[in-house]
Amino acid sequence: MVGGIAFIAVIQHNLDSVSPGLVGLAISYSLSVTNLLCGGVNFFTETEKQMVSIERTQHYIDNIPAENIEGSLIVSPVWPTAGIICFKNVFMRYREGLQDALHDVTFQTHPGEKIGIVGRTGSGKSSLFLVLFRIVEIQKGSIILDNTNLKHIDLKDIRSRLAIIPQDPFLFSGTVRENLDPTSSHIDSDLYNVLERCHLKAPVDRLGGLEADVGERGRNFSVGQRQLVCLARALLTRARVLCIDEATASIDFETDQLIQETIKQEFHDSTVLTIAHRIDTILNSDRVLVMSEGSVAEFDQPNILLQKTESLFFKLVHK
Template sequence: MSFFDTTPTGRLLNCFTGDLDILDQLLPVVAEEFLLLALMVVAILLTVAVVSPYILLIGVILVTVCLIYYLKFKKVTNLFKRLENYSRSPLFSHILTTVQGLSSIHVYGKIEDFISEFKRLSDMQNNYLLMFLSSSRWLSLRLEIMTNLLGFAVALFVVFGISSASYSYKSMAISLILQLASNFQASARIGSETEAYFTAVERIRQYMKMCVPESPLHIEGTSCPPGWPQHGEITFQDYCMKYRDNTPIILNGINLTIHGHEVVGIVGRTGSGKSSLGVALFRLVEPAAGRILIDGVDICSISLVELRSKFSVVPQDPVLLSGTIRFNLDPFDHYTDEQIWDVLERTFLSTTISKLPQGLQAEVVESGRNFSVGERQLLCIARALLRNSKIILIDEATASIDLETDTLIQHTIRKAFQGCTVLVIAHRVTTVLNCDRILVMSNGKVVEFDRPEVLKQKPESVFAALLATAHSSLS
């Protein structure tokens, strides 16, 4: 995940569109064309050499001069092609951010600024492309002059009768040497372009080295106990975590035990480490120290597939994939339509979905944009309900929902997730007052962990201060 966190979106688009397109479409074609032209040039030189062996000597001299030109040109063309590839990344990034923030651009009247920035980035990318094409023409002109000199030498050999070959063979040699001018400069130019296109391979190899894979999805010889987890008890033992090697510690020495079938509300100010607990639980980041036990099993000792298949998550940003509503709720076809309608009823979406002409087969557009943010969040909650996992992580699931629906959802969570261990990362502090216990985080450490009524009775507690701030903002 660190690779995607640190790599700009425009650079990723450039890699998966521009570089891969060059690698799959352009590079094989130009490489094949270069080989054909190079073989044709060699065949023409050998055929014409029958007129006089001295032609080969002249050809070697001309090829040496052309090679000197090519070595000078090679550095320039690779540089221009590399700059042209790199200049596409900010252009793609700008287009993507413009499309995503189109409404905000119109509201703040920044249309001309974004158009000007688009023109500037387009000009920069086109300038590098123009320099690459101009440098190719520069080489082609000089190579054509060299090959024309070779053709002039062959013509002199034929006119002055130095060779004893027949006149028909001499005329064929003249015809072939006239073709050599265009073929030789084309083979050199396309050969340089082929080498320049290999910069795309170079960039992809860099990404392959930068992207460190996570732990194996499957570990041979290890398996979790049958029916695990049975109770859903989560224990953090001196747990420390940081997102990357060069970043500070995010979770520092976490020691706590969440009992099975318990609903725990996790609160704290922005940057306190609330969402990082979920990242640690799903092993999106490996621990820097310590460990996490679930029903006595170290989560680092089992495969990622077995671990993540036992959890359900309702993310902070609702994620819907292109497809049908049924596919988004049950992508592997493990459940019946009756079970899906049941969870839609419990999340108050059955009326909305039933009004659609195709029902569960209604299409979901890219990123679920044909649904409101609240409806997308409710669909994510329905997906978690359908999986019926023992451990549920709800990461600020009601942040985009109005207060009335929020109350209904909190009631649904309490009722539907009975018998499960539920971790509720709260955006509104008042929404976790009905939880069994409250975990208060600050600067990556556990500040308080107790029942809400106990924490409210302590005026000096951090939770009481957060609750007072929430009540004052509501009033």
């Protein structure tokens, strides 16, 4: 457009002796019109993108079933106290038409027991945590925690009383304080206490203290530090059940040892379920749960399973 107007202006100037000032004004206006046209095109493009977002949101509202948040039982403020987990004939599949992700799973833990969970990819290890937190509902069976069936308890109570360190620890955009204590239930001394116990006080102080900004998904923290933040959250809630989903899969040996030592010291009286990425991290567990094709294949002390050369655990250790 600008080139065309400039070309016409030159011809007019040669034919009619148009003032150079008018030529410059015409080119200046053509530049403004070009910017307006570009802005208009960008506006319509962005509008189309936003309409797609609205369409997808509406799809989720109309077609994705909402979680049944409310339960029929009101649990004690200190529940769970012992951390006894009991799976009874649990069946679960992710949706109709798929095979069972969990098939007739039955086991029970003791108070304060440390359980290592192992198995090949797709054996159902992570599915145990999904049904424990009721992220996916079971089709048959029951999950009992301290003599209380989880299906009768509010989701809020379940997910606030149990603690988890996921494989990819998630931190929210906000402050360190908001990530540690989203409900603002604790005073500063409590927060600094758990930071100290989780070896995070020095890194947090370097960032600026409890009011320091946490980048999106915790980008200004290392992977190991993000996992330690999850540990600090669990300490604040005094969780009697801690679930660790391959939390040491992507960190260095030194940080791994630090996390293991912190768990050993701070959660010695809690039930700890650990999905192992490296077998050596769960060799000191009280018992090992071996999953295979969605079922419990073996459940015993690691030294006993290692004595059985035909056991799946023996084969996993020596593969």
